[in-house]
Amino acid sequence: MIKVPLENELEDLSLRQDLLQKEIAGSTNIANATMNGYFTGQQEVPMEKAIRIAEESGDNLFTSQLSYKFLGFIKSMDGKLANTTAAELDVFQRIESDERKEHKKRAERLIVENKIRELDIEELDEIEQYGMEFLDEIIVEMAIVFKIFDAVSLDIREAVKEKMPEWISKNYMKEG
Structure with a gap:
């Protein structure tokens, strides 16, 4: 199972979408403690859960960041x-x-x-x-x-x- 750190991407997603960490956890059925680990960088995010977050958020930038992190595709400009x-x-x-x-x-x-x-x-x-x-x-x-x-x-x-x-x-x- 492929896992990658996504703490920066999750923090940016949270700010862009004006969502609390617990709201992202709730909408994706990921335990709050697990989501906290993803946000702090203490845990790497499995691809299946990253995709679930992308699908629930509908955030194009986050989706692009995932394609870069997991697959090495071109990510969108986030600078x-x-x-x-x-x-x-x-x-x-x-x-x-x-x-x-x-x-x-x-x-x-x-x-x-x-x-x-x-x-x-x-x-x-x-x-x-x-x-x-x-x-x-x-x-x-x-x-x-x-x-x-x-x-x-x-x-x-x-x-x-x-x-x-x-x-x-x-x-x-x-x-x-």
Whole structure:
């Protein structure tokens, strides 16, 4: 059974949702003493209980933090940038997009050239930098998506379930 420490994430969830520790324990059917152990960091949280907390809270940021902690997926932005508006996040997204585009033409050429010749370390670094700039842009875009879903109280897991049939029909994802 996978367990991870979640004391910081639980404290942040409690503050964001204006919930007491005992309210989270009650809504999830987790004993108060156990929940206290999770909040203080004396106990690590099993995945099944973390999922129960995420489902009960409907908190997109907490859900994203869990996917990062348990599975290593990208977590949403929970730093100072998370306190910006969607319009302000759009500005950051354009900045990241411009930085990525600075590398695009050369990186795409190198990716194709890599099919016919071995690239040197500097060329490989240029491709890697292009990928890293893409990640910066994706992180800001994810923050925008979370902000939008929070505005309409839509849980990211529900949104993904809803979109999955379309993504499968477009061959973005495989069924199953």
